[in-house]
Amino acid sequence: MSEIITSKENPAVKHAARLLKSAKFRRQEEAFLAEGVRLCRDAAYSGVRILRMFYTEEALERYPKDVELLREKAERAFLLSQQLAGGLSATVTPQGIFCVCAMLDKTDCLDKMDASGQLLGLEDIQDPSNLGTVLRTAEALGIGGVILTRGCCDIYSPKVLRGSMGAVFRLPMALVETMPPAVNALEQKGFVTMAAVPDREAEPITQVLFSSPSIVLVGNEGNGLKPETIRACQRRVTIPMLGRAESLNASVAASLLMWEMMRASGEAAL
């Protein structure tokens, strides 16, 4: 049973469009918009609460099972025209399936992180494509969880959700105001805390003996980690480089760090 929407002035459509565009509105509503069959299905299977679901006639024809599943999971479902669907889309060729989802509780959950695992810390990562890629890689490599500062771009932005391939729904994540208190708390729990820095004097990541549990912290694309965050960490590690480029892209650097961490940890069986 779906309600039918014919006007772009419909409050549910306007609400969803605002969730698409404004990080502030997402925070205020504690909700976000997921787009596309795959991402919506990922949300549903990850136990994300689906408040509203929107779909087009065309989507129902192309993806009948997925629309059915999502209609069942959603508290309310709406049928809308292709044209209205365009207004909810961040892509060039919308599939015509959208879900308004309740944000997951990512705050204050350092305690929920795997106490024996390998974690990643991200300080003030600005680019949504970078953040999405890093989260996708973290999941692919089996990272136990990610700690992000509130200075990072919004994990519920369309680009991050899409780039992460749904990892946002599944990865344990904690949002913290600033990094140093989190680093200190993890150290108390027995984590080895490591700051990634572009400094040839730091320990090459290839020579670090990663013991579990540990965390590697990666900083902002332009400025790197804050001095106080570097000071809060027990060790400073770096990616040795051979070529001429000044540095690696932030998502590649984070990926190589995670790779070395997982490669070196006994569980990895790489």
Added chain:
Amino acid sequence: MSEIITSKENPAVKHAARLLKSAKFRRQEEAFLAEGVRLCRDAAYSGVRILRMFYTEEALERYPKDVELLREKAERAFLLSQQLAGGLSATVTPQGIFCVCAMLDKTDCLDKMDASGQLLGLEDIQDPSNLGTVLRTAEALGIGGVILTRGCCDIYSPKVLRGSMGAVFRLPMALVETMPPAVNALEQKGFVTMAAVPDREAEPITQVLFSSPSIVLVGNEGNGLKPETIRACQRRVTIPMLGRAESLNASVAASLLMWEMMRASGEAAL
């Protein structure tokens, strides 16, 4: 001495704007548009022939030395208004410096590749951000050269140039029609040829003993390497994965492969 452009109908501006937007026009003219202080300077220092240079009054004030250098290197220089500069820009906040550059000769130069080095092969990579990131990483990690199929997106597109951080100007690259003949030619030269595949039966990249010279090939984002390219290679290698994600982003996968290749090769001293 610069000519002053006041109209957007000026043929030099229209020509540059077409180079920005059309890969076909770039190929036809054998030229491309580089934007921004850093990229234009990289082009100049890399021996790229600068046919025309455009700058704004504001750019001259902010970057006097760079404008001076580029004016000297360029065959013709033009001063233009901020507004006209906006029309040549692929960025939100243009710096007001642009160079029309002659394409480098990247064809038919398998012979120019380091015969004792580690190479990367890219087949039909579609996303310009991925390609730019991969080229940047290749340079940062000291890869000897990159072989690309013509099915890859244009290396002179604004996104690839920017994402590569100028690596396009410096990395030895060869553009080939299809991969199998290039693979065969490299094998003849003594290269070990390896196809990267998402297949748990293939050799884990962490256990490969890379001998120099060698090449790893990476395929299209959606479809991977073509079957005939995989067959042309001597070995099949894969990135072992631990988490739940189906796969890694193409630029991250290529980065991890290059990293392992350089890490394992004796010269690396990682």
